[in-house]
Amino acid sequence: MIEKPIENWLQESLEEAELPTLGQLPGGHFRWHGHGLLELVPDQPGPAARACVLSVGIHGNETAPMELLDGLMGRLARGELRLGAPTLVILGNPEATRQGVRFIGTNLNRLFRPDLPETGREADRARALMDAVDAFFARHTGLARLHYDLHTAIRDSHYPRFVVSPFTERTAVKAEQWRWLAAAEIQAVLHQHRHSWTFSHYSKHYHCAQAFTLELGRALPFGHNDLPSLTPVAELLAALLEGREPPRAPPGRMAFFRVEHELIRESVAFRLAFPDDTPNFTAFPPKTLLAEDSQAGETRVGATPLAVVFPNASVEVGARAALLVQPEPPPTE
Ligand SMILES: O=C(O)CCC(=O)N[C@@H](CCC(=O)O)C(=O)O
């Protein structure tokens, strides 16, 4: 067992460092459980402590969340923040980040299911991450559970900062989440309509955690991110790390959407019928041709306008090529 301080969380998460290691930080201690798997344990939980999972880099080239979390870890290590909540800090796919790519073999964020049959690098990583989350929540019973999985999007967006709220019948979103997200200057919320086997879905469905995928601008290389626009998100995460109540704002300032349909790429001969640089949440009028697929035929908008989110014609056959969404009213307070 090696004792050493956290000096540079991101660099250490990316290195093949000797494990396990543990050490002290202001307000508590930490333990590395594996590569990119760091647990922070407070001496004394704060008055509003939750058991928090904060994950970044599930897609290896989404660097803004890594820089954001690295900044917070630096503030903790220097004593500018005092640890007040058990927190599992995850760098999702270190090898993909080292190579600067979204994934090596397959999309990690579709593999979070306990009965996963797949083999290979990302499948092994998904199993390791699910095990780490299971063990973390089992060690910290008695506290409300939370998981924010931080991403950035491939395209521009009419709402650059938005969250995906995973579908499950088992857990309702607490009203406070909308207030926290609004105060963090999240601009839109997208409700999933069915199980999605993403990391945030895993924590929500299997651990009844308050869990979201946060999209925080566009995927850009290290050093090119607009971190000042993420200051309110950093303040939300800082409050969680310190175990205090995050700032709140009226949820009505966010736009709410619901997924109506998931467009699946069913053949190699698949194309989207709109330009590649179409921003997320662009709305199309009734009858617009959206996609052509030699297997599935044409996909057109029905009688009600639909907006597209995460359009990507290059996904693997059988994978999601876009979400088709509609506005919905904000939740009643
Ligand atoms: O911009 C894109 O096309 C993808 C951005 C991204 O990685 N989004 C996540 C969303 C996960 C969810 O639906 O909760 C993903 O596709 O995994």
Ligand SMILES: [Zn+2]
């Ligand atoms: Zn992503």
